[in-house]
Amino acid sequence: MQKRVLYRHTLPLRIMHWVNAVCLLILLGSGLQIFNAHSALYWGQGSDFHHPWLILGATSDGDGSLRGVTMVGPYRFNTTGWLGVSEMDGAPTERGFPNWATIPGPQWLALGRAWHFFFAWIFAINGVCFVAYALWTRHLIRDLVPTRKDWRGIGRSIVDHALLRHPCGEAAARYNVLQRVAYLVVIFGLGGGIVLMGLAMSPRMDSVLGWLVDLVGGRQSARSIHFLLAMGFVAFFLIHMFEVVITGLGNNLRSIITGRYAIEVETHHETDH
Amino acid sequence: MKPITNRRRFLLDSLALTGTVMLGGCDGISRTEWAPKVLNSATALSRAAQRALTGDAMVEEFSEADISPWFRPNGSTDPASVAYRALAANGFRDYRLEVGGLVTHPLSLSLDQLRLLPNRTQITRHDCVEGWSVIGKWTGVQLSRVLQLAQPNAAARYVVFHCYDDGYYESLGLDSACHPQTLLAWELNDKPVPIANGAPLRLRVPRQLGYKMAKYLRRIDLVASFKDTGGGNGGYWEDQGYQWYAGI
Numbered sequence A: 001m002q003k004r005v006l007y008r009h010t011l012p013l014r015i016m017h018w019v020n021a022v023c024l025l026i027l028l029g030s031g032l033q034i035f036n037a038h039s040a041l042y043w044g045q046g047s048d049f050h051h052p053w054l055i056l057g058a059t060s061d062g063d064g065s066l067r068g069v070t071m072v073g074p075y076r077f078n079t080t081g082w083l084g085v086s087e088m089d090g091a092p093t094e095r096g097f098p099n100w101a102t103i104p105g106p107q108w109l110a111l112g113r114a115w116h117f118f119f120a121w122i123f124a125i126n127g128v129c130f131v132a133y134a135l136w137t138r139h140l141i142r143d144l145v146p147t148r149k150d151w152r153g154i155g156r157s158i159v160d161h162a163l164l165r166h167p168c169g170e171a172a173a174r175y176n177v178l179q180r181v182a183y184l185v186v187i188f189g190l191g192g193g194i195v196l197m198g199l200a201m202s203p204r205m206d207s208v209l210g211w212l213v214d215l216v217g218g219r220q221s222a223r224s225i226h227f228l229l230a231m232g233f234v235a236f237f238l239i240h241m242f243e244v245v246i247t248g249l250g251n252n253l254r255s256i257i258t259g260r261y262a263i264e265v266e267t268h269h270e271t272d273h
Numbered sequence B: 001m002k003p004i005t006n007r008r009r010f011l012l013d014s015l016a017l018t019g020t021v022m023l024g025g026c027d028g029i030s031r032t033e034w035a036p037k038v039l040n041s042a043t044a045l046s047r048a049a050q051r052a053l054t055g056d057a058m059v060e061e062f063s064e065a066d067i068s069p070w071f072r073p074n075g076s077t078d079p080a081s082v083a084y085r086a087l088a089a090n091g092f093r094d095y096r097l098e099v100g101g102l103v104t105h106p107l108s109l110s111l112d113q114l115r116l117l118p119n120r121t122q123i124t125r126h127d128c129v130e131g132w133s134v135i136g137k138w139t140g141v142q143l144s145r146v147l148q149l150a151q152p153n154a155a156a157r158y159v160v161f162h163c164y165d166d167g168y169y170e171s172l173g174l175d176s177a178c179h180p181q182t183l184l185a186w187e188l189n190d191k192p193v194p195i196a197n198g199a200p201l202r203l204r205v206p207r208q209l210g211y212k213m214a215k216y217l218r219r220i221d222l223v224a225s226f227k228d229t230g231g232g233n234g235g236y237w238e239d240q241g242y243q244w245y246a247g248i
């Protein structure tokens, strides 16, 4: 076996990938800050205050101590310390998401919004640049859209992923089908969706996007979907990190920082001669 | 393979550390003088973009069936000022809206005089900066009609609203002030506006967030700049760091 190093990610792609990662971290933190200003979500146009589908709330026990209660539809969970009630300056405090998860840490909606909208612009501009670049260089068609052969092998790829068996050798030189599908869903589904739902929550934009707001069931539905898409990003991130680690952390990190990625190739045909 | 695991540990630790430093860093940055200014500079971009994309378009108006059972009030719900208490005690019969500043004809209008102007009723959604929304039916007069009566001077650029809940004020640019859905409203859901929702007269600006819609209106001033009013940022919440443009 011998290593062959290939140039996998071009510089613009690497830059855009990292700009995106930083934006997402800040958008998530500041988004959770915004969420905490009213830590409940609804379906529909207006808020039916008696029927949120999600609440991160607090109740106080008989002895006066605070208990964090998370309600998802009909289900209730005790989430003291994490959701609803968490430590702040050493004391249990009523708070949707805890301090360490929000930007800024303490309750400060005005500045959370300032962070959110500043980085929303960078996120959206970066996203548009990425899509333009991926179309222009055919990265989208060549590397991201699954080929017909890929689709035929999807069942097998799912089994392989579940068993943590990953392509190696020349097969690892290209994205596998699940990787392709995941990236496309993240870029267009989560990315595109979260920008649209963010805009749909803007009362001013609703003067021209009313149809979109109605399509998803109303402004509060848009807020719920915006939140769920953000959670989708968190889920993708965890899987993404898992895959990055188990398929060779060093090699992957090098590839997304310097562009160079090593694959192992059989050496015997050279020795055969 | 000890060295590898160590390297992995190190890389993972550095990732975790970067995350913590970044979130902590955001807190440090938030408290500087410059950060809010830089971050809020994006608001100018949002405003320009939203203006270009939406122009004077009207927000959606709903049907009676969509009206929320409860129009959730927020902020002050019962002003304590002596002047307001006296007005309320008398059912707002002595109420007058003053219109002044950079205008040719300063006005002092009673509720009955306001009612004689052409009325407009709209069922619109109210979006609070905290994230919730409610739908209500508002009846009032378009602010643009009142401004026409007062005749703003060429120097007037902003409309400042002073309120009976002491210290609360708000301001709009002339474009927002003259939008057809910007009302001075005296009725909510076919009844006089309740005290909790801003009796006897409040502003409706459905293209922006709730904090722009000053309640308990007392005086409207046309000004060239709001730098000398209140904290100088154009409104009570703006002085606490909220964006003056609240279209998002």
Ligand code: HEM
Residues within 6 Å of the ligand: A008, A013, A017, A020, A021, A022, A024, A025, A143, A175, A183, A186, A187, A237, A240, A244, A252, A253, A255, A256
């Ligand atoms: C914060 C959220 C993140 C998102 C949404 C994201 C998304 C993506 C996407 C869409 C791609 C495919 C890019 C393309 O070829 O067009 C990709 C590739 C990659 N990302 Fe991320 N990424 C994130 C964070 C990270 C982080 C923190 C790391 C490093 C620890 C990382 C490491 C990688 C690597 C190594 C690849 C290349 C995979 C390969 O060559 O097989 N990503 N990421």
Ligand code: HEM
Residues within 6 Å of the ligand: A024, A027, A028, A030, A031, A032, A034, A035, A116, A120, A121, A123, A124, A194, A195, A197, A198, A199, A201, A202, A223, A224, A226, A227, A228, A229, A230, A233, B128, B129, B130, B131, B132, B248
């Ligand atoms: C162009 C992109 C985006 C825009 C225009 C945008 C806009 C908004 C707006 C207007 C709100 C306030 C909603 C309210 O009044 O409660 C909000 C909240 C939020 N945002 Fe974003 N956002 C964007 C991207 C993102 C991204 C990428 C994430 C996370 C990865 C995110 C996560 C959140 C969360 C968690 C909230 C609070 C809960 C909610 O209202 O859904 N946002 N965003």
